[in-house]
Structures are given as C-alpha cells and as structure tokens.
Amino acid sequence: MAEPFYMRAKRVVSAGIESALDQAERASGTSLMREAIREVDRAMDKVRREQEDATDRQNQAVGQQKLSAQRAEEWGGKILFTLEKGREDLAEAAIMQQMDFEAKIKHFKNLEASAKMDVSRLNRLLEELAARKTAMEDELAEFEKMMSENKAASDEHMTSDPGVEQKIKRAEETFDRTMDLAGGVAGSSKQAADIGKLQRNSEVEERLAALKKSMKSKSNKNK
Structure with missing residues (x-):
C-alpha cells in the first residue's frame, strides 16, 4: 500500500527540520531560524505538488464514472435485446456485465470522494504552513531586534537562547497536529x-x- 501523502509530508518536514538543526548546531540563532523557514517553504512546495496530483486523481475518477455509466447503459440495451430473442443465458451474462460497470461507478465515486478529501486536507495544510511561516518570520524579526539591542551578549548566549529552541519546537508541534492523519483498511x-x-x-x-x-x-x- 502506498504511503499516505500526509505521512510523507510529515516525514519530509520532520527530517528537514532535524537536518536543519544539525547543520546549524554551531551557527547563530538567526541562521537556525532562517533555515527552519526555508524548510517550511520546501514543505509547502511538496504539498502543492501533492495537491496537483490529488486534483488529477479527482478529475480522472469523474471521467471514469461517466465512461462506466455509458457502458452500463449499453449493456442494459443488450439485456433487453437478448431477452426479446429468447436467450436468457445471454441476458444473464449481460446483466453480470452491467453489474460490473455499476460496481466500477461506485468504485470511481469513492476514488473521487477520497481525492476530493485529499485536496481539502492539503489546502488546509498549506494554510497552516503559510500561517506558521508568517509567525516564524515575525519571530525572526523579533529575534534580530533582540540581537541588535543586546550587542554586548556573547555568541554563545545567543546560540543557547531557549527562546529559539522553543520556536522550532512549536513549529514541529504544528506540523504534528496538522498531519497526524492515519488510518487503516481491514481486509475481507x-x-x-x-x-x-x-x-x-x-x-x-x-x-x-x-x-x-x-x-x-x-x-x-x-x-
């Protein structure tokens, strides 16, 4: 089973933030926060691509529904024709074919609904990420202002500022709340x-x- 889009997004974002933290371990608090913002940008790009894929799946499902409905109607005509000719065996076979296409209609309707839900979820995720990015940029501006006002503070003090770690932690928590959507399907x-x-x-x-x-x-x- 393919990994759900939201689990992939969560893994990419989490891994990216952890990588950013490792790479910026010896850097200043400003560099750390800028890298976290870039990770949000990269995450948004990935989510947009997922959203485009979900939209394509939705459109394809709609098209397949129409095609299946057309074929089901065609088999309906064949059922009547074979009955009129007294061929109940062929009529029975035609009914089974019609039922197959009716089942496909239901299947593609479910795919359409699933894809539509994915599009909606991804849209909410993009809004959440955009809001998170804006908040992080505001926090960065405040942090830079603090640095400017405290030029006497040492680089070590700025790097170990607990406020920076808390900001990144809040970003991760936001991703967890937004993308913690998982489920399973039981087999028959x-x-x-x-x-x-x-x-x-x-x-x-x-x-x-x-x-x-x-x-x-x-x-x-x-x-």
Whole structure:
C-alpha cells in the first residue's frame, strides 16, 4: 500500500527540520531560524505538488464514472435485446456485465470522494504552513531586534537562547497536529467474499425475473 501523502509530508518536514538543526548546531540563532523557514517553504512546495496530483486523481475518477455509466447503459440495451430473442443465458451474462460497470461507478465515486478529501486536507495544510511561516518570520524579526539591542551578549548566549529552541519546537508541534492523519483498511475474509458472490448471483436472478415480468406485462397489454 502506498504511503499516505500526509505521512510523507510529515516525514519530509520532520527530517528537514532535524537536518536543519544539525547543520546549524554551531551557527547563530538567526541562521537556525532562517533555515527552519526555508524548510517550511520546501514543505509547502511538496504539498502543492501533492495537491496537483490529488486534483488529477479527482478529475480522472469523474471521467471514469461517466465512461462506466455509458457502458452500463449499453449493456442494459443488450439485456433487453437478448431477452426479446429468447436467450436468457445471454441476458444473464449481460446483466453480470452491467453489474460490473455499476460496481466500477461506485468504485470511481469513492476514488473521487477520497481525492476530493485529499485536496481539502492539503489546502488546509498549506494554510497552516503559510500561517506558521508568517509567525516564524515575525519571530525572526523579533529575534534580530533582540540581537541588535543586546550587542554586548556573547555568541554563545545567543546560540543557547531557549527562546529559539522553543520556536522550532512549536513549529514541529504544528506540523504534528496538522498531519497526524492515519488510518487503516481491514481486509475481507474468505467468508465475506463467498457471501458477496452469493449476493451477486441473487441480484442477477432478481433482475432477470423483473425484466421478464416487465416484458410479459407489455406483451399482454399489446394483445
């Protein structure tokens, strides 16, 4: 199963921030904060690409729904034709084909809904990241102002300023809250598959009987 987009985004952002912290370990607090902001920019670029992919998936699902609906309608015509010719065996096979395309319609509707939800989540994530970036830039400006006002302070003091660490920590917490979206899908058992097959055969029989009854009723009216 492919890794969910939000888990990939979370991993990239977390790894990027950790890398930035390591690289800037001996740098000044200003460099550390600037690198964290650049990580947010990179994360936003990745999320935008994910959003474009999700939009493409949504559009493709809509197109496949229309195509499947068209094919299901075509098989509906074949069902009536074969019944009129007295070929119930072919009509039954045609019903199964129609049901396959109806199942595809439901499948692509689910894909569309999933992709639409992904687009919405990614949009919220972009808004969250944009807000986080603005806040970090404000914090950077305040930090630079503090540095300017405390020129006498040593580089060591500025590097170890607990306020810097707290700012980065808050950024990580924001990402965790935004992207901590995971779930699982349980697999179907053999018994469930057998029940589904039985239900499918039953539906084929019911549709065939209903069509035959409808055609018989029309035939009686025409007499």
